[in-house]
Amino acid sequence: MPTQHPVTPGGNYDVVICGGGLAGQTLARQLKLNNPMLSILMIIKSEMPLAWNDFKVGESTVEISAFYFSEVLQLQDYFKNNHYKKFGFRYFIGDSTGLPASRPEIGLSSYAPYDSFQIDRGVFESDLYFMNLLANVTIISGASVKSVALSDSGGLHTITYQEDDGKTMYEAQGRWVVDASGRRCLIQRSLGLQEAPETACNATWWRVKGRLDVDDLVPREHTYDDYFMRVANRSRFYSTTHLMNKGYWVWLIPLASGHTSVGIVTTEAIHPFDTYNTYEKSMKWLNIHEPVLYTHMQQFEIVDFLKMKNYSYGSKQVFSTDRWACTGEAGLFTDPYYSPGSNFIAFENSMITRMITDDINGEEDWKPRVAEYNDFIINMNKWLTRSIQSSYTYFHLDIVIALSFIWDVAAGWSFICPRMFNSIYLTREATTDMKEVTLRFFSMAYNVEDFFNEWKQLTPNNYTFSFIDYLSIPFLRKIYDRNVKKGKSTEQLKAANEQNLVDIEIFVQCLFWIALEDVYPEMTDLVSRKPWLNAWAITLDISSWNTKHLFSPDTPPADISETYTQLKSLFINRHKSIAAHVDDFNYSFK
Template sequence: MNEKIYDVVICGGGLAGSTLARQLKLTMPELSVVVLDKDAYPLPEAAFKVGESSVYDGAYYFGQILQLEEYFEREHLPKLGLRYFYGNTKGELHKRPEFGISDFPPKPGSYQIDRGKLENDLRLFNKEMGIEVLENCLVKDIDISENLEEPHQIVYIQQDSKEYKTISARWVVDAMGRRRYIQRKLGLAKPNDPKFNAAWFRVKGRVDISDFVPSTEKEWHDRVPNNNRYYSTNHLCGRGYWVWLIPLATNHTSLGIVASEEFQPFSEFHTQELAFEWLERNEPVVAENLKGREVIDFKKMPRYSYSSTKVFSINRWGCVGEAAVFADPLYSPGSDLISYANTLQTHMIRLDREGKLTEEMVEEASNFYIGQNDGLSESIHNNYSYTDHGVVMGMKNIWNIAVGSSFVSPLVFNPDFLDPGKTPKTYVGVDHPAIQLDKRMEGLLLEWRAKSLRRLDFGFLDYWKGLPFLMEIRQRNLKSTTTEQELIDDRMPNLDDCEALAISIFLLAVEDTMPEMLSKFPKSMWVNAWAMGLDPKKWESEGLFEPKTQPRDFSHIREPLRKCVQVKEPMLALAR
């Protein structure tokens, strides 16, 4: 038995476990940290794991919090945002509505990550920092101590020697992925959602979506110069599904199919042969461009989405990464959720060492994190009802960028988030107006899809250049040095912008579904965003025309949003 009692034992050395180890050591250099992992260096590159696409919170975490920005810039590909193609899935790509950006946004940006390369490098970085990394170690048991003064016991077997060993620690963190050891042992795991499934594969070489379109379509190519669409996480969307294409720095391309069982049965794409047949039927332009490509792996994940009743405990254990929860991957939230869990876990270990950690704080962190996952999954699962409707999906994407940037990012990365007596910790409870507004928006978008006349459309919606208010929201909130007072001061501007955006989206929904009702909403009219809906009979009774907030000018949001879409068949009588 190992007599040493570590401060933290992390079971699992994947992305979540390795980044947590690094964050702990950067925050508290004196900590003794050991990582146990079943795999050994070197890990395979290109065809190791999915989760290759990072978005802004996760990338901010990697670059700024973990101090790896220079490494990512050097060793992985820059990402040109999330990009979506809607419309006729069997037609020419350049004729489909496109939602994306035309140029790389200001730093900090985001990255396309080769998971094998990253996890190999993280192991080396962690060892250099003094973190112990024990490989070929399969965890067999975690004996959680109920006594706050006694350490946990972790039993593992070294697979090369078959020898059982025990290691002791004050804190133990499960980062062993979908095995979800602690949750299953303690009966905390919520079941997988049976409706959503995925399959994916990697191919050798560059599969560039720009090559899907003839070079003679100069206008299409010029709106995103230098064939830079390749660097986006590209999504081709149809009824109840989306297909991803992600470039990897090792000169491979990752492709996947994600779908709702309601619209696209898993039985039709759960093998490599079936997946390629499915692509020929549903996304023939992709299938055509894969001909002759060498497929180097094929993997699948039925019922991929799940949650838990608890992910952190005052008894000094936690779950991070896929050992905690797994949201729907449509918006590439995996690295975001890792960054949130790791940061909350680091806050808790810091407070424990200072003698300030309370059960209330731990419960709040656990509930906050589970709420983020469950709310995100529910929101994205609604999307599968309208993944074939570009305008509704585009508005949903814009809404989620604004809300996430306003009410999640500024909190999680702030070191005061869980500190006793700090106001920000209760900033976004379930009764917060932003949460209620988000629920109202979910209902509005579902109504819009059901009632849409498809009058509105877009050719190319550049959500950074075309909607500068989104970049303003992001720059206001995505930083780790925000003081408590700054968080408080930013509350109202964030809520004001989201309220104005909600009203602007509502007006577009009215224009698309019942243009004859537009006369009820003159240009400067302010309404109650928390009463939005597409049943005019309820507008009076639910108080749509009785705003609860001060009317104000919101043209900085409404006008650029309206310019992003066009009326397919202009109705002269309703010209405004």
């Protein structure tokens, strides 16, 4: 087993990484894979290696972070051998007094083609620690960074740290300094760069010993055969499961160490933090809001408990031409609903690696890219946080949250995934080629977010569903297959990007007509005609249709019937018979 290298106080390094959690450890590995001769010092507050059962939140990966860990960090075999393969996202909506089998469910019936994982963070970070030692990263664990003196004149940065004995201060210098200190946010706080969130959201979480499986909340009786048979191997255990209702979601995540992670996440406006900010209060809260889960949990041993108030925050800057950078939670943190934390680490670390590599090689063209990198990370954080947290208020509305989820997945696969799978965010040429289409998409996306918030105010919530296997929706599967793919040429990426915008525009057209039928069913003539719309102007505010030029599109019309059929057929009217539902559905195509 490798051991820590002796450290000479006052040493100079190419890179000093302050912090050795997931962001810092993965960055060190990526830097060494790109340039084995790079001298790196990593200062870690915790004693390493971590205990085998050390608990850190952030266990669920999605396509972007899975690609980063498996392909960029070359850990594909490691993950297959040491962590659970993830069975996608899974959501149980609404009526929390009933069994999961009686709640509308969104999830997968079979595993997605591209693997993602449920990561046991304590295990992963300890394993990364040993990998980095083998790669000759100099590591000091059990030491706390006390200050970072940044040079703004091109000189070395000075990092002051103190080891566990608390008696002696040491200094190290680095050409680059990267803050990976987590929520200590050393550089952000010292420079006053943090931005408070628009919406207050909070969380508590804990681990239980053993397998807490959402399927064990449903009796293994013939009555529920349909529920069990609609998923692979009759098991949902390896999914990232969300139990959700108005203003909250509760997660269940399996860990390879034999524990299950459980968490409560809420918006403060609906579920104040002081109603569940201790373990005892969290149990009382669960008993009220998720009583079936609460009852089942009584048989499990609780291992630990953590909490976080106002967990999201933004930043004015995360990278600098003065050769400093922030990664992971040391820079910013979005909402965890779609498990995006490791996605941000993937993008940030890859940008940092590119800047450091170019700088060490004597190239100067990395400096103009810094502003673009900042814009990408900061604006993606703002967009995701705002979009996700505004949806908390309609988690209980079946058709609204279902189509909101499908929209989010389609948008992410279309305009975020290709950036990681093909590294197009790292060069100015590639981003310039994609810029016009991408800007048009984000302009549409902000309006769609407002549209969902209009819809939640007006819907009678008549439409529901039993189960939506989102990857089996044909138009969505085409988007997945087109974009969750590496090795594309610039021409292929441009063509795919343009087709993505066409598909997304068709989706938005369908979204409007489905919402209009839900909210204004009396508009039979307009709904039956379905004229091509300005997808950047959809709204349910009838009085603004003309001023927003809803019926004056500047794009050529396309046939929406196929996508519309796929989406509308997902839902039934809870107040009508099946025969009446068929008639209602057919009416939509007159």
